[in-house]
Amino acid sequence: MKGWKRIGLKDFEFPNILEYHKEYLQIPEDFPETVNLLKSNGGLGVENEHYFNEKALNGIGREFVSLVQEFSNSGISLYLPSKVKIHDPIRLEFAMDEKNPTVLDKNYIVAEAGSEATVIFDYSTDESIRAFHNGMLLVYAKENSTVNIIKVQRMNDKSSNFDTNYAFIEGNGKVNWISVELGSDISGVNYTSYLNEEASQSDLSSIYLGDGLRKMDLSYTMVHRGPRSISNIETRGVLMDKAKKVFRGNLDFKRGARHSTGVEEEYVILLDPTVKSHSIPALLSEEDDVQGEHAASAGQISENKLFYLMSRGLSQRDAKKLIIEASFRPIIEKIAYGDLRSIINGEIERRLINA
Amino acid sequence: MDRKKTYVKDVSRKVYDIKNKFDYRFKTDRGLTPDIIREISKEKNEPQWMTDFRLKSLEIYNNKPMPTWGVDLSDLDMDDIIAYIRPDADMKHSWDDVPDDIKNTFERLGIPQAERESLAGVGAQYDSEVVYHNIKKELVDQGVVYTDIETALVEYEDILKEYFMKLVPPTDHKFAALHGAVWSGGSFVYVPEGVNVDIPLQSYFRLNAPGAGQFEHTLIIVEKGARLHFIEGCSAPVYNVNNLHAGCVELFVKEDASLRYSTIENWSRNMYNLNTKRALVDKNGTIEWVSGSFGSKVSMLYPMSILQGEGARSEFTGITFASTGQHLDTGTKVVHAAPHTTSTVNSKSISKNGGYAFYRGLLKVAPGAYGCKSSVSCESLMLDNMSKSDTLPIIELNNDDIDIGHEAKIGRISDEAIFYLMSRGISEEEAKAMIVRGFVEPITKELPLEYAVELNNLINIELEGTIG
Numbered sequence: 044m045k046g047w048k049r050i051g052l053k054d055f056e057f058p059n060i061l062e063y064h065k066e067y068l069q070i071p072e073d074f075p076e077t078v079n080l081l082k083s084n085g086g087l088g089v090e091n092e093h094y095f096n097e098k099a100l101n102g103i104g105r106e107f108v109s110l111v112q113e114f115s116n117s118g119i120s121l122y123l124p125s126k127v128k129i130h131d132p133i134r135l136e137f138a139m140d141e142k143n144p145t146v147l148d149k150n151y152i153v154a155e156a157g158s159e160a161t162v163i164f165d166y167s168t169d170e171s172i173r174a175f176h177n178g179m180l181l182v183y184a185k186e187n188s189t190v191n192i193i194k195v196q197r198m199n200d201k202s203s204n205f206d207t208n209y210a211f212i213e214g215n216g217k218v219n220w221i222s223v224e225l226g227s228d229i230s231g232v233n234y235t236s237y238l239n240e241e242a243s244q245s246d247l248s249s250i251y252l253g254d255g256l257r258k259m260d261l262s263y264t265m266v267h268r269g270p271r272s273i274s275n276i277e278t279r280g281v282l283m284d285k286a287k288k289v290f291r292g293n294l295d296f297k298r299g300a301r302h303s304t305g306v307e308e309e310y311v312i313l314l315d316p317t318v319k320s321h322s323i324p325a326l327l328s329e330e331d332d333v334q335g336e337h338a339a340s341a342g343q344i345s346e347n348k349l350f351y352l353m354s355r356g357l358s359q360r361d362a363k364k365l366i367i368e369a370s371f372r373p374i375i376e377k378i379a380y381g382d383l384r385s386i387i388n389g390e391i392e393r394r395l396i397n398a
Numbered sequence: 399m400d401r402k403k404t405y406v407k408d409v410s411r412k413v414y415d416i417k418n419k420f421d422y423r424f425k426t427d428r429g430l431t432p433d434i435i436r437e438i439s440k441e442k443n444e445p446q447w448m449t450d451f452r453l454k455s456l457e458i459y460n461n462k463p464m465p466t467w468g469v470d471l472s473d474l475d476m477d478d479i480i481a482y483i484r485p486d487a488d489m490k491h492s493w494d495d496v497p498d499d500i501k502n503t504f505e506r507l508g509i510p511q512a513e514r515e516s517l518a519g520v521g522a523q524y525d526s527e528v529v530y531h532n533i534k535k536e537l538v539d540q541g542v543v544y545t546d547i548e549t550a551l552v553e554y555e556d557i558l559k560e561y562f563m564k565l566v567p568p569t570d571h572k573f574a575a576l577h578g579a580v581w582s583g584g585s586f587v588y589v590p591e592g593v594n595v596d597i598p599l600q601s602y603f604r605l606n607a608p609g610a611g612q613f614e615h616t617l618i619i620v621e622k623g624a625r626l627h628f629i630e631g632c633s634a635p636v637y638n639v640n641n642l643h644a645g646c647v648e649l650f651v652k653e654d655a656s657l658r659y660s661t662i663e664n665w666s667r668n669m670y671n672l673n674t675k676r677a678l679v680d681k682n683g684t685i686e687w688v689s690g691s692f693g694s695k696v697s698m699l700y701p702m703s704i705l706q707g708e709g710a711r712s713e714f715t716g717i718t719f720a721s722t723g724q725h726l727d728t729g730t731k732v733v734h735a736a737p738h739t740t741s742t743v744n745s746k747s748i749s750k751n752g753g754y755a756f757y758r759g760l761l762k763v764a765p766g767a768y769g770c771k772s773s774v775s776c777e778s779l780m781l782d783n784m785s786k787s788d789t790l791p792i793i794e795l796n797n798d799d800i801d802i803g804h805e806a807k808i809g810r811i812s813d814e815a816i817f818y819l820m821s822r823g824i825s826e827e828e829a830k831a832m833i834v835r836g837f838v839e840p841i842t843k844e845l846p847l848e849y850a851v852e853l854n855n856l857i858n859i860e861l862e863g864t865i866g
Contacts, residue, residue: 318797
């Protein structure tokens with residue numbers, strides 16, 4: 044498997060794909076009747092091919108993408124008619140357990156002009172099982188539409204997580220990704236936004252926490268095709284124990300994407316001498332009239348900060364925890380839903396207890 | 399909204415495109431066989447271990463695949479590249495003895511003046527062998543050795559045996575193996591313990607025969623507490639046949655020693671420049687790279703610093719200028735292999751008229767190398783949208799006690815900056831010229847005067863435009 048050598052994933056053996064029987068979809072109360080939401084995938088009929096050329100999508104790797112395309116066991120198709128705005132989020136909660144250890148969710152979202160919606164995906168597991176998640180999400184956002192996606196991955200340390208996400212964005216459309224990566228033994232995720240028309244916009248905010256023996260390969264790509272398109276990647280991470288992380292951030296300005304702006308940032312706090320942190324921030328440009336920037340920084344918690352907090356009576360552990368939470372906060376604050384925020388904060392706290 | 403784009407004139411390369419009638423006594427057949435390697439070695443009266451080394455390298459070369467990443471090498475016909483050509487000149491020690499037409503070319507490139515004025519020694523490589531060599535007497539008295547590598551192989555065989563291609567082994571990549579098999583010419587510098595060479599040493603070489611490859615080897619050893627500034631520059635005339643340059647530079651910087659290695663590579667537009675440069679730095683030693691990449695059709699050049707001693711330091715300052723038909727894939731690699739090592743990378747690139755500038759960097763911190771600091775900054779200036787500019791820095795951190803910062807920026811000359819300067823009464827052309835000069839200044843100011851002048855000539859950019 045090309046591209047996976049950095050986290051040592053050469054021959055990944057796929058487990059048996061079982062059905063996922065549990066209810067995972069939560070529809071908000073104010074859900075408009077005009078919106079087409081199917082609890083199955085591929086339900087948008089022939090229009091699919093018009094929006095997504097699935098064979099051309101490689102995501103985290105052809106093998107993984109084909110698997111979910113052929114054998115998906117869950118997922119949604121969401122069609123938002125023109126100008127329809129859904130205020131409360133649609134939630135997909137996958138709680139994997141012994142009887143439902145595999146989730147292969149295939150999801151489609153098509154947002155017509157001026158529509159707006161938020162979809163939350165939450166992947167969790169029972170403590171003892173070896174779960175497997177391999178998902179795919181395709182978003183097509185038309186003119187002036189806004190699609191917000193929040194993905195929280197907090198599977199246990201024995202499980203595997205793979206996830207492929209694509210957005211295709213028309214003029215003035217906007218797709219916002221929030222990715223929270225807290226769990227699993229091995230995790231490969233890919234987010235790609237195509238900013239295809241004038242003033243297309245995409246934001247990606249992510250946090251990751253690597254503890255134990257976790258291996259993560261996180262790949263974020265923004266392809267600027269339309270003029271005046273705007274992208275922003277902001278990633279905050281913490282690595283401890285023997286965790287290993289590969290961050291790949293790509294800003295790709297194609298010819299014709301004039302006056303576009305792309306910013307990419309990664310800050311990682313390293314807590315143990317045994318961590319491994321690889322960063323590959325690429326900046327590709329075929330257009331001169333653009334502004335592209337990337338910045339990456341890595342280091343320990345500053346001793347001065349730690350000293351200051353400890354001089355105020357905090358224990359070293361609490362001081363460290365506070366600094367880490369402060370680093371994650373700007374991303375977590377972007378999540379408008381209090382219950383989800385407290386789930387995330389609880390999970391982070393649990394994992395930092397030994398830090 | 400269509401804006402008027404900045405117009406940048408091509409660099410005048412006339413003086414570099416002068417060719418001499420070529421005249422040689424010895425030329426190997428096209429292509430490479432063990433017999434040719436033996437012939438080359440015999441012609442150079444080399445010891446047996448070197449002949450064996452060449453043959454072993456050839457074997458490695460034949461077994462290694464071509465690199466598949468980076469640049470397109472499909473037009474490069476290795477069999478067509480003649481391994482070894484010696485000019486019709488023997489080793490000379492006085493300028494007067496150098497053959498006239500060779501002297502003529504050098505004079506037009508401005509070498510003798512530079513030598514007369516301030517430089518300690520000139521090792522000018524003409525085709526494959528160094529034709530002219532001179533070093534100031536004071537340095538000789540202090541024990542500094544600056545000679546061509548063929549002479550060094552005779553006079554300092556033990557040192558060569560110990561260091562030659564130990565840092566860049568032939569197994570490194572295909573072109574290192576090729577170099578090991580057919581290397582010819584180059585410089586050898588040895589600075590003994592505690593000696594401070596206060597004037598820069600300079601070597602200037604160029605390619606001349608059609609189809610000739612150039613495989614010069616530079617070996618520099620700076621002993622404990624010594625200091626040296628070495629300058630290497632190259633320029634070649636234009637020919638129709640694809641030319642290959644697969645040189646090798648090995649720099650050994652010992653404890654507390656310091657070496658500054660400056661080069662301007664200015665090859666003709668048909669050259670494949672696949673050069674390998676590497677420095678090994680001991681405790682508290684310093685390596686400084688100043689690197690300018692111009693010319694050539696294709697370049698793959700990533701000077702590498704291995705900081706193996708505690709407190710070792712590296713600094714890289716580089717500029718790449720890619721124009722029509724050029725793909726310059728350059729960058730630097732830094733390996734922090736010991737605690738408390740520091741590195742700074744400052745890379746700038748300009749691309750115009752369809753040129754493709756690629757920054758490819760590696761920053762690696764080993765598991766036990768705690769307390770390391772590194773700062774990497776890459777800036778790319780694109781002068782039009784026919785060109786391409788990519789940045790791909792790889793950062794691999796294998797412990798936590800480090801402080802790493804990386805930044806990269808891409809863009810055109812900002813309208814605000816021009817507007818500001820114009821509001822101060824400066825014309826638009828002058829404002830643009832000032833900004834471009836300012837962009838490359840961190841590089842030019844690191845170079846000695848003659849080189850800075852040459853660089854400025856190379857970046858002889860004229861700007862014209864109207865308010866956008």
